[in-house]
Amino acid sequence: GIDPEKAFCLAMHGKTVLPTDPAATAVLTAPEYFGDKNLAWWTMPVQQPLDLLQKQSEGLSSLEWGDLEDSPSWATLKSGSAADVIDRMFKATKIDGVFEKMPEKMRGVFWMKGNGLAEELTVAHYGQYYPEEDLMVVPQAPFSWAWPGGKPKKAPLFGGAYSDGFFAGKKNARNFINWVPSFSYKWSDICEGKHCKRQWWQKKTAMPFADMQVGLLGNLPKALNIGSMIKQALEAGAFLPAGAVTEE
Numbered sequence: 621g622i623d624p625e626k627a628f629c630l631a632m633h634g635k636t637v638l639p640t641d642p643a644a645t646a647v648l649t650a651p652e653y654f655g656d657k658n659l660a661w662w663t664m665p666v667q668q669p670l671d672l673l674q675k676q677s678e679g680l681s682s683l684e685w686g687d688l689e690d691s692p693s694w695a696t697l698k699s700g701s702a703a704d705v706i707d708r709m710f711k712a713t714k715i716d717g718v719f720e721k722m723p724e725k726m727r728g729v730f731w732m733k734g735n736g737l738a739e740e741l742t743v744a745h746y747g748q749y750y751p752e753e754d755l756m757v758v759p760q761a762p763f764s765w766a767w768p769g770g771k772p773k774k775a776p777l778f779g780g781a782y783s784d785g786f787f788a789g790k791k792n793a794r795n796f797i798n799w800v801p802s803f804s805y806k807w808s809d810i811c812e813g814k815h816c817k818r819q820w821w822q823k824k825t826a827m828p829f830a831d832m833q834v835g836l837l838g839n840l841p842k843a844l845n846i847g848s849m850i851k852q853a854l855e856a857g858a859f860l861p862a863g864a865v866t867e868e
Contacts, residue, residue, distance in 0.1 A: 660838030712763035
C-alpha cells in the first residue's frame with residue numbers, strides 16, 4: 621500500500637510559475653548555504669562511494685545504447701525487475717551524512733504516479749535540504765532515476781510517450797545523463813491551480829505541495845524554462861503531459 625505521509629503533489633501547470641532567472645535556488649549560491657553556482661552529483665559534499673555503486677550494479681542485465689543518437693557511450697545502462705531495482709536504488713543513494721539530513725518524508729524510492737513520460741521511479745533523499753528557505757535540491761545521480769522497459773498496463777495519457785520495448789526509456793535516460801539536471805522543490809502548504817486541490821477525504825500532511833524547477837548541469841541561479849521547449853518538442857513529435865504528478 622501507499623503511505624499517505626510519504627506522498628506529495630508537484631504542480632506542473634495551472635498557476636503562475638516561479639521565475640526562472642533568477643530561479644528559486646539562486647539564494648543557495650550564498651556562502652551560508654551551498655556556496656556554489658552548480659549543485660550536481662559531482663559537487664555533492666558527500667559522494668556515493670564507487671565500490672557501493674559497483675556492488676549495486678552487479679547482477680543486473682546490461683543494456684546497449686544501440687544506434688540512439690547522441691547517446692553517452694561512457695555511461696552504463698542496466699536493467700532488472702522493479703522490486704530488485706527499487707532495492708538497489710535505495711541502497712546506492714542512502715549515503716551517511718546526506719540521508720539523515722533530508723526530510724524524513726522524502727526518504728525512499730518514489731513512483732511518479734500520473735507522469736505521462738517514460739520514467740517511473742525517482743530517489744529524493746540524495747541531495748541538499750535548506751529548511752529555512754523551504755528548499756530542497758536533488759541532483760541527477762547514479763541510481764537516482766529509473767525508466768521503463770516497456771509500456772505499463774494502464775499507462776497514463778494512453779501511453780503516448782512509451783514504447784513497447786526499452787527505446788522510450790533509453791531516450792529519456794540519454795537526456796538525463798547529457799543534461800545532468802538537478803531538481804529543486806520549493807515547499808508550500810498552498811497549491812494554486814485546478815490539479816492540486818486537496819479533496820475532502822485527504823489527510824493533511826507536512827510538506828504537501830512543491831513547485832519544482834530544473835537546473836541543467838545543476839545550475840542554481842537559473843532554471844530551465846520548460847515552456848520555451850514546447851514548440852520544439854511538438855515539432856519533434858513529442859507527447860507532452862500536463863497537470864500534476866503525485867510522488868508515492
